[in-house]
């Protein structure tokens with residue numbers, strides 16, 4: 598039955614009782630976006646723009662950037678595409694944007710913070726995104742990675758709105774989750790990056806195999822910050838998505854929806870599995886699974902609690 602449902606998933610995503618939850622894809626270029634469209638993703642929840650430029654010595658021109666972004670927008674014409682501005686630094690160093698010789702790169706000048714040392718880089722990227730929107734007629738949402746404070750969100754939002762685009766920020770740092778209400782005074786949406794949010798919440802390197810139990814996305818502390826962020830979204834009546842690896846786990850996806858997130862973005866290969874699983878569970882059941890997971894002591898307990906509730910659904 599599960600295999601049949603998976604093969605049959607065509608979107609759009611929803612719970613069994615018809616609550617819509619967009620199931621989007623994480624992509625890095627036009628080819629990835631076309632594959633995601635073929636896999637019935639409803640849009641792009643995370644375009645990781647830095648990945649196309651990892652090997653490059655110099656900043657790509659506005660025109661070259663616009664061409665790349667336009668390919669992604671064209672694959673989802675008129676639909677939802679969330680473009681993330683360059684997340685350079687730490688595990689994704691870019692020669693033209695990353696601070697050399699940092700003692701703690703994960704805590705250093707990465708993501709939006711790069712704008713402090715590279716004046717104009719962010720503005721040129723936003724110009725390229727606006728140009729791609731003009732060329733394709735599809736208006737993307739634009740979000741910044743590694744935002745820690747409301748003033749950072751405000752400054753970013755102003756630059757995005759100046760160009761007629763819709764601003765949001767990623768919630769990857771606990772400070773952003775804790776003050777999500779204040780972020781919503783400036784931006785139209787939030788997107789939770791669970792990979793980094795778990796790293797910074799548990800103080801455990803996301804690349805360390807030795808610490809994988811701590812960065813497990815089922816950690817109750819991570820789920821509590823997802824709930825806090827999603828609740829802020831409900832108060833502001835604005836969307837809160839999840840675009841980290843957590844959204845690719847079908848069981849956890851049901852829990853995230855139960856915690857209140859309004860969209861999920863995962864690898865294209867995971868879209869059908871997540872969509873098919875979510876379609877078997879009512880919102881009320883997702884909420885009970887979320888309560889059970891939040892109340893557990895550890896990831897194993899959280900999984901077991903959610904599985905017990907969702908088994909019948």
Ligand code: PEP
Nearest residue numbers: 790791792793840841842
């Ligand atoms: C995340 O941190 O969860 C995220 C989606 O961003 P990235 O994995 O690219 O750091």
Ligand code: MG
Nearest residue numbers: 769790792793
């Ligand atoms: Mg991240």
